[in-house]
Amino acid sequence: MARARKATPGRTRIKDVARRARVSVGTVSHVLSGRVQVSDTLRARVQKAVAAMGYVPNFHAQRLRHGMSRVIGICMPHTSTAYLNLASEAFEEVASRNGYSVMHVFSRHEPAIELDRIKELIHYRADGLVLFPSFTPGEALELAARKEVPLVIVDRPTPDRRFDQVILDNRGAMREVVRRLAALGHRRILFVCQSTSRLVTQHRLGGLADACKRHGVGSETIEFQHDAAFLRDELARALARKRAPTALVLSNSHQASLALRLLAELRVDCPGELSVVAFDDPEWSTLVRPALSVVRQPAVAMVEAAWDLLIQRINRVAAPIRTVALEATIEFRGSVAGVAKAADSRVVQIGRPSSL
């Protein structure tokens, strides 16, 4: 390693192509970019040389030259849910279709890692950023704002007025869930959430309150801070009561899988005694019996909306900060049953029979 590697060894440079085609580097560049007319003769020569040598322009030189990287950074907690998966693939797809590449990083729900990864993305000079934020993305957002990197927040509503956002219409989704449960005769709904301090939870609670009032349904909330034992006890307590809830709404698939386990332990019959609905749409929702009823986020549509917003920012389209809220798809399956009006708390199977 005598002196700094002269060029990347073995890779052809534009100069080599030019020499071989007996033209100037400028001409090669013109042919390649197509932005300047070149005579057929020379163009043919250049193209032959390019093909023969398998020439691929040096990305870093190109980017250094014109300031944009044509790379979009995307940061999400992980990809171990169907939803994030779908989002991640859809994003790669739309980016690729538009001539962009994607740089993908994971924050693992850790604000510190998130900040670190966003830094990395900025360092790499991503033209724009898509962030599925952690619970406290403050620093990362601050950084993006300071660096003036276009960024759009997806998935988790965030109280930050500097960035475009794409979120689920949580309030509307919750209203609709309650409406449909009420229509099935449910009159007491139990809602489990991580923490009421989150904006997403507040939106859902808002929808819950709205709809409960309208349909004459009672509701209660368990704030479950990752504490399985606590959830178990609260669940047991709520269900043991005289006028126990007949429907349970869970905030995500993790809670759903936990709750299903707990209900089994507690020997609570689902949907006989308790109907269950969960936000998120885990892969296994149709594999368990009874099949889990879900509130599904429109992952692809959300990502496409995010793309549009981001591209506009990147292209410096003047526009006020926007928040796009998309509608959820609600799918009631075996885990939800109707409650007979007459005999209070008597439950009637409504999903298709458990043919598995």
Added chain:
Amino acid sequence: MARARKATPGRTRIKDVARRARVSVGTVSHVLSGRVQVSDTLRARVQKAVAAMGYVPNFHAQRLRHGMSRVIGICMPHTSTAYLNLASEAFEEVASRNGYSVMHVFSRHEPAIELDRIKELIHYRADGLVLFPSFTPGEALELAARKEVPLVIVDRPTPDRRFDQVILDNRGAMREVVRRLAALGHRRILFVCQSTSRLVTQHRLGGLADACKRHGVGSETIEFQHDAAFLRDELARALARKRAPTALVLSNSHQASLALRLLAELRVDCPGELSVVAFDDPEWSTLVRPALSVVRQPAVAMVEAAWDLLIQRINRVAAPIRTVALEATIEFRGSVAGVAKAADSRVVQIGRPSSL
């Protein structure tokens, strides 16, 4: 857009830092890299300026200068299985720990997309590539070989002697599965695979044959080419026979979920009539009843092995081409039961009782 954007607007350059610190750009660079001694006075001035201006070096300029990108590309079919997820996150983690960034692309099992993505990665001048190959990664591999980009193949054994590989010890895993089934009294095993032409299937078939011979077990194979109806018929036929198989081994979680459905349709009792084991370890394996028995790939270890191999290639460590085969973890759960010796095909529950 009068003339080509002069520099990235708003971003500080090393020149600005130098001016502010009243030193030359060389000195700033020296301070930043730490590779050249700088007096305390100047170093302090530079550091202050850097901090004050929030200076971050231009990545592309750095890379252009010294030829390596410190970016590793990773290409996998998707991330919608727990295994690929884990692998993807583990890889990001190990890369980050080693000062590399990861560029993540998905091939969707399409050789054409795979080739395209690998091209992209090479275009970005990734220092190295990790490939979870499609079934026919030939062209992509050819490209990497031609461009002399270090690449390691992970997950799916590939008949290509130019690259390091990290794979599961499929032969060993299959042997062990059979050994354990045999120990439980199973004497006829049914193996379902996608296509016997695949190397991974051949390895597994090899292990199956070995172990069947050793333990006096009979085996048969269904080659299932994504044809659910065909699988259903074959399954029905096999199970209707006089000496029907008592254990079913599936090649992946997709097959597993399909097979579970089909067995239910066919009213086959699992594990009563048929024990079921699947390669892969889907998230839902412990959520279904009976819990699915699995052969789990050591995702993290595989990725770490891949990293080591790759880094050595990147650093031009001379070494012969290596294939690292790692051991699987086999977990028998409710879906596997013992077969009583006396009454042929009489099955005994051995998993923990179906508490759910």
Added chain:
DNA sequence: TTGAAAGCGCTACCAG
């Protein structure tokens, strides 16, 4: 210890 300057590979300007 410091600074000046060459040059990484490319694009785009401008002169011919």
Added chain:
DNA sequence: CTGGTAGCGCTTTCAA
């Protein structure tokens, strides 16, 4: 239409 060349921001050599 074509070619020469400046310069993107940085690192590293070399001379002071």
